Amino acid sequence: MSTPERSAAPGQAPPRALHDRALENLRFIRETMDRTAFTAVSGWGHLAAGVTALVAAAIASGREGDAWLWVWLVEAAVGLALTVGFSVRKARRAGTALTRGSGRKFLLGFAPPALVAVVLTPALVVAGADAILPGAWLLLYGAAITTAGTFSVRAVPTMGVAFILVGALALLFPDGRDAWLALGFGGLHVVFGGIIARRYGG
Numbered sequence: 418m419s420t421p422e423r424s425a426a427p428g429q430a431p432p433r434a435l436h437d438r439a440l441e442n443l444r445f446i447r448e449t450m451d452r453t454a455f456t457a458v459s460g461w462g463h464l465a466a467g468v469t470a471l472v473a474a475a476i477a478s479g480r481e482g483d484a485w486l487w488v489w490l491v492e493a494a495v496g497l498a499l500t501v502g503f504s505v506r507k508a509r510r511a512g513t514a515l516t517r518g519s520g521r522k523f524l525l526g527f528a529p530p531a532l533v534a535v536v537l538t539p540a541l542v543v544a545g546a547d548a549i550l551p552g553a554w555l556l557l558y559g560a561a562i563t564t565a566g567t568f569s570v571r572a573v574p575t576m577g578v579a580f581i582l583v584g585a586l587a588l589l590f591p592d593g594r595d596a597w598l599a600l601g602f603g604g605l606h607v608v609f610g611g612i613i614a615r616r617y618g619g
Contacts, residue, residue: 463609466497466500467602467604470496503619510619526565530564551584553588555581558584573609579609
């Protein structure tokens with residue numbers, strides 16, 4: 418006949434079994450937090466990037482060759498800085514980290530299509546295929562947002578799908594390159610940035 422587990426006397430340390438259960442609970446909580454949606458995507462950052470993209474579209478309109486390309490390369494850097502900067506601030510405010518848990522998964526999902534865009538851009542320019550750059554940029558950015566958005570709130574992958582649709586249209590009708598870029602990087606960022614900011618705390 419087994420003896421019942423004795424409780425600790427007043428002033429003594431709790432039984433080891435209780436400590437083990439506490440550690441298991443902490444592990445469970447941490448794993449659950451890692452599986453939760455990445456909510457540090459900043460709606461305000463995307464909205465700001467959308468506004469700068471609309472300005473870039475106006476500046477790029479009528480330009481050709483390297484002058485046109487540099488306008489959009491600068492805009493890409495500005496837009497990335499805005500979205501990352503605002504997201505870092507939002508993450509810090511919420512006490513979360515971009516490099517752990519769902520944040521790390523978000524970045525790993527975003528990186529491959531984004532790197533493909535970086536490699537593909539000079540290759541298309543050298544090949545004289547500048548006309549398909551807008552479609553390629555929109556498609557790859559949409560793919561990056563869609564895959565990364567799997568670990569975020571629903572509005573993020575939805576935005577990614579919208580970018581893919583606009584990118585497909587840009588490939589089918591390449592003559593309106595600045596209009597497509599304005600619609601995608603400008604309009605979609607403004608609309609979905611506003612939705613994310615309103616529904617998910619900035």
